[in-house]
Amino acid sequence: SVLMMFTLVVLTACGTDTKDAGDKETGADGPVKAKIGVISYLTGPGAGYGEAITNGLKLANKELKEAGEVDLELKIEDSAGKQEEALSAAQKLMNSDNVDAIIGPTLSTEMFVVGPEADLNGVPIMGTSNTAEGIPQLGDYVFRNSIPETLAIPASVQKAIEKYDVKKVAILYGNDDVFTKAGYDVMKKVAEDLNLEVVTTETFQLGQSDYKAQLTKIKNLNPDLILASALYNEGAVILDQARKMGLDVPFVGGNGFNSPEVIKIAGDASNGLIVATPWFAQKDDEKVKNFVKNYTEAYGVEPDQFAAQAYDGLYLMAEAVKNAGVADRDEIRDALATLKDFKGVLGTMSFDEDGDIVMEPTVLIIEGNEYVVFE
Ligand code: 1QQ
Structure with missing residues (x-):
């Protein structure tokens, strides 16, 4: 459209890829574009984790594109749950694909090698499934939205x-x-x-x-x-x-x-x-109901915890990109660090000063071959 063209011209004239904080453009000028790398455990014995995670990310991205405030391009790499493969995927994403931020990797074992590397390169990285102690403490650029x-x-x-x-x-x-x-x-x-x-x-x-x-x-x-x-x-x-x-x-x-x-x-x-x-699919909450419905329609199974954490993870990243107003690694990092009370399907999320999420878990028990609330 003419408006879109005009916006592009103005944005170009403003120098959209400068790292100066003073040159932020806002959502009102059109969606903020960013490239998000994803490192996921997609093949091998734990591929069920990565499948749920990437499904959650893709569904969130589809909705985000429809909402039109951010325009995220996901670059998905398989790490097969291995440290070396996760590290080479991260290097490719950071150095060749030039991503603005990374989501993943799936395992804490992988994050312990990838996190410090991303931090060294000044690339914000958010685990959506890492639960070992010490993950956000790997560096200022390292976050997670999974509870330890x-x-x-x-x-x-x-x-x-x-x-x-x-x-x-x-x-x-x-x-x-x-x-x-x-x-x-x-x-x-x-x-x-x-x-x-x-x-x-x-x-x-x-x-x-x-x-x-x-x-x-x-x-x-x-x-x-x-x-x-x-x-x-x-x-x-x-x-x-x-x-x-x-x-x-x-x-x-x-x-x-x-x-x-x-x-x-x-x-x-x-x-x-x-x-x-932190995930409970039967919660009486509009956001949760919509997510469960849309996910089940798209993939033929109910979302599990890993899908839900990834779904919220991309929304958190999108919110940070939107708040940063520009596809800039440092700006996105700062915007992530200052996110407060973001409402997702897991509940209301904030990062603490370390980059760890603050959230209460629900205790479940498997009975009759399904997870039910343990009370
Ligand atoms: C970790 C985990 C795994 C169960 C993720 C799939 O919590 O490695 O931290």
């Missing part, structure tokens, strides 16, 4: 001990992944704080398929509750093998267990798994 294990696990354990007679717990965790180890640290501390006796602490590795040695030991020690820190692929097999050997006590799982892939893989064996999450 330090909030989630205590909430789950607290609920479990209110409901069941829990004195003895067993801990089982993956010792070769940043997130599963971080979950373990929290479990250990919570057990201490709540005076629970830890009958044994067992470990496993990514990709392991036989947990019978660990589970047999746990079973013989007769715990009231098992605390497990695992990604879904290992976590679901652990549940399956535990139930098959008659180990029927409830489990508290960390964030890795928040994927419905757990139920897909473990079936009935997933019942009795307790998790904490």
Whole structure:
């Protein structure tokens, strides 16, 4: 249109890509354009996480384009859940594609190598699924809108001990992944704080398929509750093998267990798994209802926590781009850091001074092969 042409001419004359804060254009001049890199776990044993995440991002982007205040171009790269691949994806996005900001990577393990690199390059980066302690502390440009294990696990354990007679717990965790180890640290501390006796602490590795040695030991020690820190692929097999050997006590799982892939893989064996999450699809809230409806229409499944966090993550990024008024890395970083009370499908979000999101989790339990509120 003529107006659009006029806007473009004016914007060009103003020098849209200057880094001077004084040259910000506002949304009134047309959508603010920005290029957002995405690093996601799209192939391999944890691809269910990345699929939900990229679906959430794409749906948010479609809506944002329709709303017309920002015009984001997503550049999606697969990291296969691996540190080296996540790092090379980040380098490509930052140096060749010249993205203005990055969303991802999926795993804390990946963020621990990508975050410092993005920070060094002055590229704002936001994890939507990283829950290990210390993620936003990786640098001033590093953010996340996922709640840490330090909030989630205590909430789950607290609920479990209110409901069941829990004195003895067993801990089982993956010792070769940043997130599963971080979950373990929290479990250990919570057990201490709540005076629970830890009958044994067992470990496993990514990709392991036989947990019978660990589970047999746990079973013989007769715990009231098992605390497990695992990604879904290992976590679901652990549940399956535990139930098959008659180990029927409830489990508290960390964030890795928040994927419905757990139920897909473990079936009935997933019942009795307790998790904490900021996402609840049945919430009586207009935004949540619309999101669930639109997502289900688009992808044929209900959005899970990872989809919801990614959906809100892109909205947060869009809000920062809009507030920055210009596709500039430093401006977007500052706008992210000062976002307050943004209402998303997870609730009302603000970043604290570290770049960590402040939010209350809901505790859920799997019953009848679905996540329901644990109360
Ligand atoms: C992390 C996680 C995983 C479960 C993300 C998929 O929380 O690596 O931090």
